[in-house]
Amino acid sequence: MIAHDLFVPSPLLVLSSGTMLMLVSIAWRRSITLSLSIGLLTLLLALAGTDHHLTTGQHGVATLFIQDRWADYTTALILLSSICILGLSWRNLLHDTAHPTDEYPLLLLLGTLGATSMVFSANYIPFFLGLEILGISLIGLVAARHHHLTASSEASMKYLILSGISSAILLFGIGLAYAATGSLYFSPPVATDGISHGIPIAAATMILVGIFFKLSAVPFHMWIPDVMEGASTPVAAFIAVVSKIAIFSSLVRYFSAGEMQPFLNDTMTAVIILTILGGNLLALRQTSLTRLMACSSIAHVGYLLMAFLSPGQLQSGAIVVYLAAYTASTLGVFSVISALAANGDTDGTSIADWKGLFFSHPFLAVIMSLMLLSLAGIPPGIGFFAKFEIAAASVERQRDLLLAALVIGSVIGLYYYLNVIRTMMTPDIVQIVTYNRKNYPELTGLALVLTIIVIVGGLFPARLIRPILPAPVTIIPRSANTIAPDIDTAMRYAIHDISP
Amino acid sequence: MRQPPFLAIILTPLLILGLATLLTWVERRLLGLWQDRYGPNRVGPGGMLQAVADGIKMLFKQDWIPPFADKGVFVLAPAIGMMTVLLSFAVIPATSLRSIAGNLNVGLLFILAMMGLGVYAVVLAGWASNSKYALLGGMRAAAQMISYEVFMGLSLMGVVMITGSFSLYDIVAAQSGLWFIVPQCLGFIVFLLAGIAETHRLPFDLPEGENELGAGFHTEYSGMKFGMFFLAEYAGIVLVSALVTTLYLGGWLGPFLPAAVWFVLKTGTLVAFFILLRAALPRPRYDQLMTLGWKVLLPLSLLNIAATGTILMLRAPE
């Protein structure tokens, strides 16, 4: 029985061994190149391990981890994003000889490990463990470059306190759920004898509040712009992408494990509307690009949750594509920001500093515009198709209020994305910030690769989706009356269509 | 099992306090013996009443609370120190019969917890005194004690692993064949060192280090409050000795003689050994102490756990 419990998906094994290896190598001899290489290698190996399917212990009742298509997909996304983020930080770390920064890739790897653990978990224990590994490494990452960014310590403190509060709320909720059901396996809490009816409701509410906190859905969103602004650009990307994917993935798994309380439906609808509108409205006022991306990421969480709340034939496809689109586009934006950020010192993320980019760096400016348009849901980027899928899923379930929020939010979103593009096209007579003129081949290459992904994904989404959903395997176990994504049916449908 | 008579509960702390008082005299006499001098020899037979005299002196000294100190905490600190030590004795089995708390199934954890709380006495005393020497001494003591608590806990694990229980009775009973000092010699050494450091006895009495810190954390204490720190330290020696006896030397087990006698005998020998250490060894530097702990004892105790586990697994009937 213990051997059964110890089934661990291979990416987790690879990542944790890699972390240890890096720790040993740092202890042995500090070399940033070595650390970075180990980090990259580990991530690549872990990526290779995602597709490795163990036939036993997958859908068992009593496993801590589940390895299925959904987990594999989100893990692949997380790992790819982490590789990108490692690439983004590469040059900064190599250049910073004044301060030892070997811990940075270590923390990055740990954070990825935490995120991956959350994705695979089918039990509160590994979920919580992963969440906290991710959270604590994020705190470290945010504060890691405090020599350069004055606000980073403050940002990490803020993150620490707020994520601590949310962890405590989440934990209390989990505790209540455990008290109600007597099991730590994922299942929405139901009342059992000897327990008052309030407890499962309180448990579900607190768990949701905790997750919303971490996801930065609107009533609990205030931390993310500050934290992302305080962090260095790659770390901001990490917060916006990796941690959100991981939490969203576990949210999906959690609520696919059983029936959701009906009252939560209305609550979630309200939260989603608030999230979409709030995130977008907040973004309107921002003058810093990082803050803008933070606010827009709030809005994107709203769109994702919208798909989550619209179960049906189209839901799973919508979630899968939207996650990919969001990841690729956001990483693209951040890679351009990194490529332009001045070396070391305060990163020029003020939107005003981007004036005239179309004339000084046309290539990067075009990539940036494409990414922003993709985020706004305009063709030819993949974001267009993704938003389309979300809307389709919602229309199918006739979530009229959510759709209204989607339309209003998209228009507002369009405004601020376009505002950035407009700024880039304003010819700047007096160049205020001299951009880092050095050539960053790896960043440009990364941006280019992401662009190709975004464009090809936008033009030929089928090509992108097909490898992700190659066989009719249940991504998410589905029980009756759930609001879980019905990827199974959708995929069988897709296969049916693809096969000649 | 029936509860111990109330009288026993009342007498136990008094007995320990008396023992500790006596120990102050014993130590000075033994030190005199080993250092070729007399020690106290005027009051009573062999100076035996010297301890009583000291006690009376303390009782009649001025009950002084410095005006610059944090009053409440200043008073509380020595009481905490005394309390934790005395409470620890509640789970030590002197004989096979019973200790005060009976066969507490988490006895060892209880003792560790009490030792952890003991740190507060020192820190609070140092902090509440509002004096530089006291603060430095308190911080040193805290750093030293919490460090060595880690190694102490880890070194105990070997014993717990073999026994499979945190109960001190079970541990003693498991030694009927072979005292744990043999299979757990590594753990024994670590535990002994950690015990000395935990009670900040010489040679590890750096928190008090009179040549650099005045009297360390109790620089500003006098009268009975100082006396309580003093007594707590001696009671601590007895406690650690009793603990080592229980964990590694077979507790009350032994041939011919009654169990209690064996226990007292072993504990007394260990106490004498502690005093011998004081007489024989010079005091290390503070950084040497910390280095010894983190760089030697911690790896050793981890090694001990791994080795014990391996042996246990190899010998376990599959």
Place this chain on the structure above:
Amino acid sequence: MMDFSDIRSLFVYAAVVAVLLACMMGLSAVTGTRRNGAAMGRSMSMPFESGIIPTGSGHLRLPVQYYLVAMFFVIFDVEAAFLFSWATVVTDTGWVGYGAALVFIVFLAVSLAYLWRAGALDWGPRPRVIPATDSGKGHVL
């Protein structure tokens, strides 16, 4: 073997000890001499600093190593708590549990090695290296 524990006696014992200590304190407060006015020397109202008149606040800023030690204690003690829970069931969990614990111990050792090499365990001032001059080789002070 003997399955008897007696929490109630423990509580009684604790109460007795507390009363005893209170008595000691109270007794000394009653019996102790009192000094008032001129009899109370001026030096008694000052922190003891080997006879020198104290300056500055008594609350010093302490070296960061104290903080580090506190953190290491917190972390390693919590790790020890994990080992404690394994220690009582070594043979029950079998080779799998043993392997897990061993991995855990190795991880602990690795992190210790990391701390060691990172210099977090170095207490006291770092040895200063006198740079080499014409007259002689550099050496550690």
Place this chain on the structure above:
Amino acid sequence: MPVFSFNDALLVAVLLFATGLTGVLVRRNLLFMLMSLDIMLNAAALVFVAAGARWHDASGQVMFLMILALAATETAVGLAIILRLHARGRPSLDADTGNLLRG
């Protein structure tokens, strides 16, 4: 012979949690905020222990150990950041003085 029923423990936990939450929200001193945070976490841990006892299930205690580790780590990191803030010339522990980021 359970001395305390599950509901008693739950009540204590809720009270602790409320105390901690109030502390985090009301106190402006970073150290006290960290301490209040730990109180909240411990309240959650208490729920797990109580629930584990109720179901005679060990996983509650496992979770308790995890929470213990989390609380320790969080405190460690939090104190480190406070030290860092201190070193950057913010002698006060008042959370309101953090104004580099517009909230």
Place this chain on the structure above:
Amino acid sequence: MSPLPALVLVPALGGAIAWLVDRPRFVGARKITDASWRVTLMALVLETLILVLATFRRPAHPGPWLDHFTAPWIPSMGISIRLDMDGLSLSLLWLTIILSFPCVLLATRQIRVNAGAFHFLLLATITGIIGTFLATDLFLFFFFWELMLVPMFVLISAWGHEGRHRAAIKFFLFTQGSGLLMLLSILGLVVAHFHETGVLTFDYFTLAATRLSPSLSMVLMLGFFIAFAVKLPVVPVHVWLPDAHTQAPTAGSVLLAGILLKTGGYGMIRFNIMLFPEAAERFAPIAMALGVAGILYGAWMSCAQNDVKRLIAYSSISHLGFVLLGIFSGSRTGMQGAIIQMIAHGLSTGALFLIAGSIQDRLHTRDMHQIGGLWTSMPRLSGAGLFFAVASLGMPGLGNFAGEFLVLIATWHVSPAAAVLTTAGLVLAAIYSLRMVNRIFLAPERADQQPVTDFPARHMIILGSIMIFLVVLGLYPQPFMTFSTPSPLSITAEPDKVESPP
């Protein structure tokens, strides 16, 4: 092999090449002057050839649709690349091509800053427009619909005049926001079809057969209508248009006024009327009222403008009110009139914007008070201007008159009052057109007039050919009327169904 995908791809590829060619490193150190311009021109010529091929190719299938193309795209969503061409598409495609040439020949050669990007964006816009005219998969249609906005936005925002950023963002937000409503309508239709038949498809022809409840079909129709109304533009949602037209670079203005607006009209015919005939019929009175309002409002505002481009922009609102009126008049005549009006308006207003742009290039102002009496210094330009102004006010014998006349007839049958009001709009049209002509071309020359160069002869040839088109359209509209009628929904429909009014 159907030429339709080539029609879409050629401008896109041409644009990409034009962009690359402009970057010096791709052609060696020596930069060829006007390289991207030449490539653009070549792409347009190629496109014309393909269009000729498409026009005179014998349809592979029987039936009114001229050409088809299908390829799988996203099978899991039931989305395919489906292009179909009927007379309506073809005539609008021709309009696109015809207007593209003067754009490229007359307006873009003087672009010096980032010429490659400019031509790329221009061709990308054209790609989007052509795709919109051809797509019969609803997703594909929406894709192209959105696609044409982005390059247009950049064109305005980067190469426009003083207030370009505001104008560009306004343009984008209005069209995109309304586009989202259309997206929801599309999805609603698809999902309704899916629930009814269990088949997930975005195919126009399949979806047309969906049975909808009256209220649902009304809602869906409105979603489409709002999107197209913004594009057309219809009065309450026209706000973006004057700014965008005024601030856009000349070529952008021509594209906007000449072709982009026609996608709105095209969409109304193709989707509102054909997909939801009942709902459209019920909605017709409101739509017609909006049309009349647009005619009057646009004309009235035109009279009050001093900015030449702004004046023309408002006149567009007025003229496109006729299109709306015609489309929703419910008769075949009205529909034909609307189509003719679209083509004629495209030609004449496009040309007017060209001329206004040329004036601005020469005099650096668009204020009519500062321009005056150009006839003496620039007789050719002024002559052309006079012709197109007169054409746009509806001079009999020119295309605009034919369109407006047909629409008026159709409106008269439905609502005489509307027709009367519309005629009042025509009077106003005469006033503002003649005011403009009078002020700019005929008034006495201003004293401080700088010496300027007139249009060269080759420009006049191009403008002249447009004039010929307009004249032919005005004098002999019958072939266009029969040719450009939208084909019915079913590919295999009997020819006689064509005759039935929608």
